[in-house]
Amino acid sequence: MIVGVRSRGQRIRSSVFGWMNVLPYVFFALFPFYYMIITSLKKDTELYNLKAAPFLIQTGVITDHYWYLFFKTEFLTWMKNSLIISVTATAISLVISILAGYSLARLRFPGVSSFGTAVFITYLVPPTLLFLPLSQVVVWLGISDTIWALIVTYPTFLVPFSTWLLMGYFRTIPKEVEECALVDGASRMQTLTRIVLPMAIPGIVCVILFGFTLTWNEFTYALTFVSQSANKTAVVGVTADLIRGDIYYWGSLMAGAVVASLPIVVIYVWFLDYYVSGLTAGAVKG
């Protein structure tokens, strides 16, 4: 909002003002993660000492909580489950939504706009409205308490979102390009796979990133449909199964939270701009 010419002093003052206001937000946003990491590296004696300063590690960094997590719990199995579920559910959803998104954005046939509306309404349905009946559907399908329960149900929120996002990308591709391909004798399917898809790659990357993130982070269905520890996802395993009896072992809990968040953090840092653009384009649920 800088208009016109301003003096050097004004500029410095404005910059200091900006930093003074932004820094508390940054601190507020990041502190829980800092505290997660600090806790996971601290000795129990220091962790449960009321006199110790909780912000620091004063009696030495230890990795015991991580060793415990990797070798004494089913954590690695949970990570593997999460990976299989996220990759499979995202891949299935991507294919379904490319087809639907192209059809709804680019082809003209009776009823196309009501189908578009149906997808949009589904997109707004929160998972918490449907988890009770879905838990019974999963039982009837015979996949209750397996990772398939999640692979099958995750597309219910991924497909509407991805279709919506891809429709936006498909609309930006000039229609003439497709028409040229059709005139040159390409079939409709070839036009989609060879002409349209390569031009929509940013949208596809976005769908993959958000698909992976939303399924990896999902909690409601993962908690509800799977109760056997060996089939849990990383997020639910850490949240529910690292608590023995009623006792919280914060060191290993926070170690679990750090490692289970890591894949998302790595992808996020790598593709930050895609997250920002996807968030703005799709107004993703959250």
Place this chain on the structure above:
Amino acid sequence: MAVGTRVLETVGRARPGRLARAREWWEQEHVFGYSLIVPALALIAGLVAYPFAMAIYFSLSDYWVGSPGSFVGLQNFRDILGNEIFRQTVSNSFVFTIIAVILKAVLGIWLAMLLFRPLRFKRLIRGAVLLPWVIPTALSVLAWRWMFDSLYSVVNWTGIRLGLMNPPGPNWLGMADYAMSAVIAVNVWRGLPFFAIIVLAGLVSIPREYYEAAEVDGASSWGRFRHVTLPLLKPVLAVVILFSTIFTFSDFNIVQVLTAGGPVNTTHLFATFAYQMGLTGGNLGQGAAVSLFLFPLLAAIVFIQLRYIRKE
């Protein structure tokens, strides 16, 4: 689809006339269009529309886990409306949603305006601010639970050292009002980035000339905000607030991990209460009835979205 084409080709080699006709049929815009949306529609019909119909059926029957019940009409709804905990849940949900959405909107606009200013390390700061929204909510809320621990709370430790609290400080998750503030604080922490980033995109799209014109007319910075920024942000704000209202109202993760609805049901929302009733308690009929109370609000918001916002 590729498989389908190949099958047609082999059949077609024997009878070329049929292949040509099949291909011609498939190439028609409406046939191709309908066949591409079949998988998506099948998914929506089977795993969204059908479960929704089932939720309505459950809510009208005395269905328990493992025993299909009989039709009982509106009995479940009568039972729920007479249930003390349910009435508490309704008031919790409104308090939680209204306060959290207002805080997110006000702080979100403020944060977006700060991020809009020319600032060094812009990308880095934007990345940091968006982080709470990206990390698995259940896990970050676990960290908050530890930060609000009854004995070792880092919040209280800091508060006491700064002289803001009397030792031992509030028991955040153990007392009704504190627990509600804790749940709201975590929701704001998690939802703020979403608001800020979308409002920021709205700010970027406002033409500079409007501000210049306002400045020439002698508008103060508050005047520029009030008469230029806010009116032009209105469509963006409407979308974000509607989205945020739906997902705050139907929140499950934060409350489930932070308080599980406690202490004494003072932080239960519709979703956590439905979970407790339908799955922990096994009463699917009443659980479904509880979660269906989310529906009127959802329907109203979908209506507003379709009626006013998508038109623009």
